[in-house]
Amino acid sequence: MSAEALAPGTGPGPGPRALARQRRRRSAARFWQQYRTHRAGLVGLAALVLFALLALTAPLTAGSGVSGVTDAPGAPLEAPSGHFPLGTDRFGRDLLGLLVWGSRVSLLVGLLAAVLSVAIGAVVGITAGHFKGTYATVVMRVTDWFLVMPTLVLAIALATVMSRSLGTVVLAIGVTSWPTTARLVRAQTLAVESRPYIERATALGGGHWHVMTRHVLPNVMPLVLAQTTLMVSSSILSEATLAFLGLGDPTVVSWGGLLQDAREAGAVSAGDWWYLLPPGIAIALVALAFTLCGRAVESVLNPRLGANR
Amino acid sequence: MSADTAMPEAEVPGPLTGPEARRRGPGTWTGYLRYGAGKLGGALVSLFAVLVTGFFLFRLIPGDPVKTMTGGRQVSAQQLAAYRREFGLDLPLWQQFTDYCGKALTGDLGTSYQFHVPVLDKITEALPNTLLLTGTAFVLYTALGMYLGTRSAWRHGRLGDRVNTGLALTLYSLPSFWLGLLLIIVFAVGLGPIPGLFPTGGMESGEGGGFAHVLDVAHHLVLPVITLVAVEYGQTLLVTRSALLDEMGSDYLVTARAKGMRDDQVRRRHAVPNALLPTVTLVFVNLGRTVAGVILVETVFSWPGLGGLFYQALSVPDLPLVQGLFLFFASAVIIMNTLADLVYPLLDPRVGR
Numbered sequence: 001m002s003a004e005a006l007a008p009g010t011g012p013g014p015g016p017r018a019l020a021r022q023r024r025r026r027s028a029a030r031f032w033q034q035y036r037t038h039r040a041g042l043v044g045l046a047a048l049v050l051f052a053l054l055a056l057t058a059p060l061t062a063g064s065g066v067s068g069v070t071d072a073p074g075a076p077l078e079a080p081s082g083h084f085p086l087g088t089d090r091f092g093r094d095l096l097g098l099l100v101w102g103s104r105v106s107l108l109v110g111l112l113a114a115v116l117s118v119a120i121g122a123v124v125g126i127t128a129g130h131f132k133g134t135y136a137t138v139v140m141r142v143t144d145w146f147l148v149m150p151t152l153v154l155a156i157a158l159a160t161v162m163s164r165s166l167g168t169v170v171l172a173i174g175v176t177s178w179p180t181t182a183r184l185v186r187a188q189t190l191a192v193e194s195r196p197y198i199e200r201a202t203a204l205g206g207g208h209w210h211v212m213t214r215h216v217l218p219n220v221m222p223l224v225l226a227q228t229t230l231m232v233s234s235s236i237l238s239e240a241t242l243a244f245l246g247l248g249d250p251t252v253v254s255w256g257g258l259l260q261d262a263r264e265a266g267a268v269s270a271g272d273w274w275y276l277l278p279p280g281i282a283i284a285l286v287a288l289a290f291t292l293c294g295r296a297v298e299s300v301l302n303p304r305l306g307a308n309r
Numbered sequence: 310m311s312a313d314t315a316m317p318e319a320e321v322p323g324p325l326t327g328p329e330a331r332r333r334g335p336g337t338w339t340g341y342l343r344y345g346a347g348k349l350g351g352a353l354v355s356l357f358a359v360l361v362t363g364f365f366l367f368r369l370i371p372g373d374p375v376k377t378m379t380g381g382r383q384v385s386a387q388q389l390a391a392y393r394r395e396f397g398l399d400l401p402l403w404q405q406f407t408d409y410c411g412k413a414l415t416g417d418l419g420t421s422y423q424f425h426v427p428v429l430d431k432i433t434e435a436l437p438n439t440l441l442l443t444g445t446a447f448v449l450y451t452a453l454g455m456y457l458g459t460r461s462a463w464r465h466g467r468l469g470d471r472v473n474t475g476l477a478l479t480l481y482s483l484p485s486f487w488l489g490l491l492l493i494i495v496f497a498v499g500l501g502p503i504p505g506l507f508p509t510g511g512m513e514s515g516e517g518g519g520f521a522h523v524l525d526v527a528h529h530l531v532l533p534v535i536t537l538v539a540v541e542y543g544q545t546l547l548v549t550r551s552a553l554l555d556e557m558g559s560d561y562l563v564t565a566r567a568k569g570m571r572d573d574q575v576r577r578r579h580a581v582p583n584a585l586l587p588t589v590t591l592v593f594v595n596l597g598r599t600v601a602g603v604i605l606v607e608t609v610f611s612w613p614g615l616g617g618l619f620y621q622a623l624s625v626p627d628l629p630l631v632q633g634l635f636l637f638f639a640s641a642v643i644i645m646n647t648l649a650d651l652v653y654p655l656l657d658p659r660v661g662r
Contacts, residue, residue: 145355148594148646152601153619153638157366160623160631233482240484241605246624259487263609268490269509271498280487287482 034300041296047289055103080274087274089258090265098253099278105254106286109169110236116174117235118228121181126220128182129189130212140186143179151176155238159247166249173238181227185220192219222301230294233287240283255279345651352647359639364409367632368402418633423625428633431618438512439614443603445530446537451592453538454545455585461546462553462584463576474550481543485602489536489609496532507532510611533610537602544598548591553584586657593649596642 035041054061080087086095124143128136158172192198193216201211242248243256250257258279262268267275393399400408412418418428457477461470480488494500497509508514508529513522556562557580565575607616615634622630 141351141354145358148355148597148642149359150597150600150638150642152598152604153635154362156604156619156623157631157635160626161367161628237482237484241486241601244484244486244605245608245620256484259484259490263490268493269498271494271500273491273494273500276487276490276494280484280491283487284479284483288479291478291482 031300035296038296038299040292044289044292044296047285048293051103051107051286051289054100055107058100058104061100086278087272089275090261090267095258095275095278098258099255099282101253102255102258102279103282103286105166105249105252106236106239106256106283109166109173109239109254110232110286110290112170113173113177113235113239114228114231116170117177118181118224118231120174121178121227122185122220122224124178124182125185125187126189126212126216129186129193130208130216136186140183143182146176146179147183149176152238152241155242156245156247159242164247164249166252169239169242169248172242172247173235177231177234177238181224181231184223184227188220188223189216192216222297226294226297226301229290229297233290233294236283236287236290255283341654344654348647348650352643355643356640359636359643360410360413362639363413363632363636364406366635367628368405413636418636419629421622421627421630421633423622423627423630428630431630432615432633432637435613435615435618438612439603439607439616441526442530442533442537442607442612442614443599446534446541446603447599449534450538450542451545454542455549455588457542458546458549458588459553459576459581459584462550462557463580465550465554465557473546477543477546480539481547483540484605485536485540486605486609488539489533489606492532492536493609510609512613533606533612536606536609537599540602541599544595545588545592549584549588552587553580556580556584559583586653589656590649590653593646596645600638600642 086099089095089098124139128139128143155172155176158176159168162168162172193211198211198215201215206214239248239254240256240259243254244260244263246260248254248257248260256279259276262272262275262279265275390399416429418432420426421428421431424431454477457473461473464470493509497507499506510529512529513525514529559580562575562579565579566572570578603614604616604619606612607614608620611617615637618630619634619638621627622634
């Protein structure tokens with residue numbers, strides 16, 4: 001996994017480059033071998049592949065017209081039947097189709113927000129670990145501040161004042177959830193930078209940029225990948241939360257949005273459990289799958305955590 | 310959320326060694342006062358940062374707050390100008406900021422234009438209800454998480470541990486609002502053979518006084534508290550578990566066993582007190598997450614607290630109220646964390662003194 005993520009080319013000639021590629025392929029194979037021993041990780045991975053396929057093939061399996069309100073095929077709030085396996089929503093739309101379409105938004109927003117959040121965290125962490133002194137002190141102060149802040153409140157406030165769109169949701173989640181990553185990456189950066197080869201690189205004239213991108217980044221990358229995987233599940237939960245509070249993009253179907261619809265349609269007091277159950281289970285399954293994968297990746301990369309598996 | 314298992318290493322103020330420890334002086338109250346003053350100073354800076362964020366978040370990002378406020382409705386130019394004057398938006402930015410800071414410090418958070426009363430009044434009105442709900446849940450989930458986490462770590466790798474951790478992780482991955490909705494359907498509305506045992510929402514039915522009233526509120530409290538505890542205890546469990554696992558290999562435990570102490574004595578007297586310290590800090594650091602849980606649970610159960618108020622405010626959107634609640638939640642969490650920081654050295658003599 002870590003092989004593709006590293007910057008290509010670490011030497012001038014084709015010789016070292018081929019060597020590096022070979023080494024990376026070998027370490028990827030080793031990674032996979034160890035990952036395979038984590039049963040929970042494999043289950044999570046299988047679930048993720050399944051959900052990804054579902055999301056990608058949504059136009060084929062569910063058709064493109066499911067989210068239209070005007071030409072809904074059924075009556076509002078129908079219980080599950082042969083025709084509508086999961087029943088219909090308050091507009092008479094097929095809930096199964098909506099659920100399949102909803103997976104696209106949840107996965108997309110979850111991934112994008114996680115990538116944004118981990119990217120911010122990685123940049124903050126690496127720079128704070130590399131440039132010590134006042135800069136690091138100030139940056140870590142800010143990080144600590146964000147860490148104790150009720151981030152959902154901050155995200156809600158952001159989403160409230162900005163326009164309702166998926167971009168807003170991604171931004172609101174991304175800019176509020178990076179501090180844990182920043183702390184982890186900084187700790188790792190400090191550990192890497194204390195090693196002698198960094199001193200060698202500096203002595204040979206390597207500048208800040210060179211040290212950070214060519215030496216620190218590849219060493220931090222595995223941690224960043226594990227952290228991204230873990231972050232996706234919390235981003236998906238945050239997305240569902242924001243959508244449930246009515247702060248999502250009203251024009252697209254998402255799992256959290258379905259739950260909000262259900263609540264507004266009075267499904268709770270009417271006891272329409274079939275309206276509420278599927279979106280929540282889907283959210284929980286995807287979040288759990290990402291958590292399982294992330295924990296497996298983490299314990300492969302950091303054997304000290306092995307007991308936690 | 311998910312980084313928690315790795316957080317103890319990164320988060321916890323470790324024992325001070327070297328020059329720093331010497332400078333602060335070992336075991337003196339002067340040292341503690343200096344440590345406390347530093348933490349208080351940091352807290353003041355944090356609170357100021359909250360104030361600044363609140364200002365810029367609600368004044369600059371949306372472009373024109375008045376337009377956001379009126380929500381795209383047709384408003385005459387005079388009305389717009391009147392709104393602008395009312396909210397002081399025609400003043401230069403720095404003056405707006407100083408006005409805002411002065412008002413916020415004296416407790417004037419503006420007027421909610423949904424309820425037409427001062428924001429602070431709404432907050433103080435809802436605060437006791439939230440404290441009741443959150444306090445009950447906090448005590449329960451911390452106790453449950455620590456108890457199960459200790460048991461899990463002490464028998465780690467066994468079936469019990471795996472079931473425990475698995476269940477906690479699963480509940481932890483559930484959206485709290487969804488769990489709340491399901492609990493309402495099953496236990497309040499009633500599903501199939503199960504009758505509706507608990508009220509669907511609110512805090513009281515309004516009958517009786519005195520003890521009957523207390524029982525009534527407790528009855529309404531059951532489902533929201535269960536929801537909060539279910540989604541939050543996993544965090545404490547995992548933190549306690551990994552903190553205790555870190556202690557498991559320590560020499561002092563071997564010594565304790567070699568002295569002939571019984572297994573649960575070793576656990577209670579030696580391992581747990583040491584593992585408790587990082588847990589305490591993290592419980593407070595994670596209060597921010599609890600706030601999120603409270604907002605959702607109160608929304609779902611129509612609990613008349615701050616979280617329910619927040620939902621009412623953001624669905625309008627009632628910007629002064631959202632801003633006031635943002636300031637309140639953030640400050641409350643910072644203050645609680647500072648208190649935890651101040652108590653921490655009293656628990657762990659290695660820190661700060």
